[in-house]
Amino acid sequence: MRAINRFNVLDTIRRAGSIARVEISERTQLSTTTVSAITASLLDDGLILARTEGDLREAAARGRPRVMLELNPDAARVVGAKIAANRMVFVVANFRGEVLSTLTLALRVDRQPISVITDLIEDGVRRCVVDADLALDEIDSVCLGLPGVIEHRTGHVRSSPIFRENGVDFAKDMSERLGVTTIVESDAHAITLAHHWFGEARDLDDMVLVSLEQTLGLGVLHGGQLFRGAGGLSHNLGDLALGIGPQGMIRLASLAGESAILGDQPNGGRFAEAIRLGRGMAHAKTLIAAEDNTLISAAIRAGEACGMALANIVTLFAPPRVILVGSSLALGQPFLDSLRDAYSLAIPPSIKGVTELVFDQSTDETWAQGAAVVALRELYESPWGTTGPAPAL
C-alpha cells in the first residue's frame, strides 16, 4: 500500500522533473498530508532533493513559495547496454536516467562463442563505468538489451541472433561475472521505455513501438507497463508468418530484416565493410539515392511487408500511437513511402484514425539508455531503506 503510493509519488516526480508537493498531491489524488509523509521519507532515503528556488508559477506568486522536489541524480547508478550483432553500446546513467558516459564498440559479435561475447560485454561494462569515473561496486544494476526472444522474468535468452546457442541463462551468467545484478531485456522493450521516459511517448501510457533492425521487435505499453506475454516473453515480429513460399514459410524477417534488405554483399567490398561497421543502412541510403535498383526494390518490398504487419498489429492493439524506430528507417523515401502506403491500404476502415504513426531515428545511445531505464524502473519499485521512521542509532 505505502509501497504503491511511494512508487507513484516517485514516478510523478520523475515525470515532472521538478515539482512541488501540492502538485504531486493534485496529480496523484493523494492528500497533501500523505504526500508530505512520503516525500519526507524519500528525502530521508536520499532519493529526492528539495530546491527552494525555481518556483515556476506566474511571476507574481503570493503566498509561501513552493519547494520544488526532484530526483536525486546520485541516488543510484545503472548501466544500460544495447547489444547488436555488429556493435555494442553502453551507457552509465544516473537515477534520473541521464547519461553519464557512453561507449560504443563497433565489432561483430554474432556467431562468436558465448564466452567471447560475455567477455566483450563484461569489458564494455567495466570500461564504460570507468569512463564515468565510477567503480563497478557503485553500480546498482545492469540491464542488457538484446534482440531476439527474451524471457525477462527468468533472464533466459530463448533465441537471439547474437548467440549460436538457444536457451542461454544469460542474466545469471552476467550477474556472476560482474558481481552486479544484471537484467536481460529485449532491445525493443528497452527502446519502448526510453520513448516513454524521454521520447515520443512521454505523454502516453498506452502505445506500441515497432523496431526495425536486424530483427524486428515489438514493444507494447499498456497502462504504463510493458505488456509481456505470459511468462514475460518478448515478442519477435520477424517471426510473423506472411505466407507459404517455395522454400517453406515466409516470415517477415526474410523480407524486412536488415540482412534481407541489404542482401549478400561481396566480401571485401565497400558495402560489406559498411555493414560490418554497422553503417549498412546509411550506406544503403546513399546507394538508393544513386538509384541502385536492386536496393530500391528490396526497400520497397520490405516497406510493404512492414506496413502490412504494422496494420495487423494496430488491428490487434489499437494504440493511439505507434512509434517506428530502427536502422531500417535510414533507408529513406522508398522504404517509408511503401510502408505508409501498405499501411493505409491494410488498416481496416473501422479503426482508421485511431492510431498515429511516428517515425523516430534514435541513436544507439538512446537504446542503451532505454536499457538503463529498465534497470531504473526495477530500482524504483524495490523497497528503499525503511518504510517507517529510521531506526534509532
Next chain:
Amino acid sequence: MRAINRFNVLDTIRRAGSIARVEISERTQLSTTTVSAITASLLDDGLILARTEGDLREAAARGRPRVMLELNPDAARVVGAKIAANRMVFVVANFRGEVLSTLTLALRVDRQPISVITDLIEDGVRRCVVDADLALDEIDSVCLGLPGVIEHRTGHVRSSPIFRENGVDFAKDMSERLGVTTIVESDAHAITLAHHWFGEARDLDDMVLVSLEQTLGLGVLHGGQLFRGAGGLSHNLGDLALGIGPQGMIRLASLAGESAILGDQPNGGRFAEAIRLGRGMAHAKTLIAAEDNTLISAAIRAGEACGMALANIVTLFAPPRVILVGSSLALGQPFLDSLRDAYSLAIPPSIKGVTELVFDQSTDETWAQGAAVVALRELYESPWGTTGPAPAL
C-alpha cells in the same frame, strides 16, 4: 484497499464454489481475522451464504467442522445475450453465473434498420426475463455480446456486421429502452470470460481465445483481466491483412469468415435455408462428409489462413493456452487438420511448445452466459452496501 480484498475474497469463493474461511485465508494470503471480517460483511450484504453441512475434508474430521461459504445465487440477476447475424440467444443468470432461463430467436437481423434490431433485442430480453419468473426491475444489469469492433468503455459499436451503420451508441440506446444498465461487449470477449469462469481456462489467468464465427474475434486474458486495446477496443481478427490480391487487400475474413467458407448458396436451396437458420456449418459438415469438393477446398483454405493467423497471434502473445471456439469448428476434419498443419508450420521454433491448442465447441448459450459473466464481473467490483459496519437503524 478493503475493496480490493473484498473482491479477492468474493472471487476466491466464486472460483471454489464452496469454501471454508480457513481455506480462503490460505488462498488469499489474508489472515483469518481479516477473512472473517470480510466474509461477515459479505454475509451481511447478502452476497454469500453459509452452509453448515458439506465439509469435504477427509471423512474422519475431528475438530469443529468447517462452515462452507458460497455465493448467494439470489444476490443479483443479470441478462446476457449473444447477438449474431442470424440468431439471438438470451440467458438470465444468477449471481453465480448459473443460467436460469434461455431464449433463442432464430432470425436474420443484419441489414435491418437499427430500430428493428433494438426492438427485437428488447423483446428478447423481456421474454427471457419473464421465462425466468422475474420482472425486469429485478435485473441488475444486461450485457449484450456482439461481433465486430466494440468500445466497451463507452458502449459504442464502431463497426459490426449486425448494423448497417457504424459508430452506434448502443449501450446508451439499450439502457434507455430497457431502463436497466446495459453493457456492450465483443462476443469474443464474452466467450473468453465464459471459459475463464466455467470452461477450458478455469485454471489460467493468462490465455488467448480465438472465435471463428461470422466474424473472427479475439479475446486476450492477461493477469485475469481482459486485455482491451487502448480505449477499450475489442479486436477483430477478420480485419487482419494477409496480402494483396487482384481486388485489393485480402483479409482473413474473406478466407475464413463464415460466409467465405459457405459461399454464395442459391436462394431457396436447402443449404441456404440451413444458413439462414444458423445451421450452415453443421449442414456444411454433412456435405463435406459427402465429399463436396467445393466446400472441402474452402474449408482447407480457411483452415490454412486461420492456422497461420493463429501462429502469428501466438508469436505476439505467447499464451500458455489458446482456445478456439465458434461455429466454423463444426466443419470437422478438413478444416481442423489444415488449421493444425498450417499452425505448426507457421509457429516459430523459438516458442514451440509454449502454447497448447484447445478446440471447444460451445453452444450459443455459453456465449450468452459469457456476456452475463461480463455483467457480473462489473457487479462484483462495484461497491456493495457499506464498507464498514452497517449504520445503526
Next chain:
DNA sequence: ATATTTTTGACGGGATACGAATTAAATAGC
C-alpha cells in the same frame, strides 16, 4: 464425561490515509 482438534470471533497493536487546524514564508496594501 473429558480431552483433543479445528475453526471462528474478539481485543489490542501497528501502519496508513485523510481532514482540520496550525505554522511558515512570501507578497500586497496602507
Next chain:
DNA sequence: GCTATTTAATTCGTATCCCGTCAAAAATAT
C-alpha cells in the same frame, strides 16, 4: 515599515484496516 492576505507545508487527531494472540465454540476420540 507594519499588517493582512495568500499559498504551502506540517502537525495532530481520528478512522480504517490488517495482523497476531488468545479465548470461545463445535465437533470427535477416548
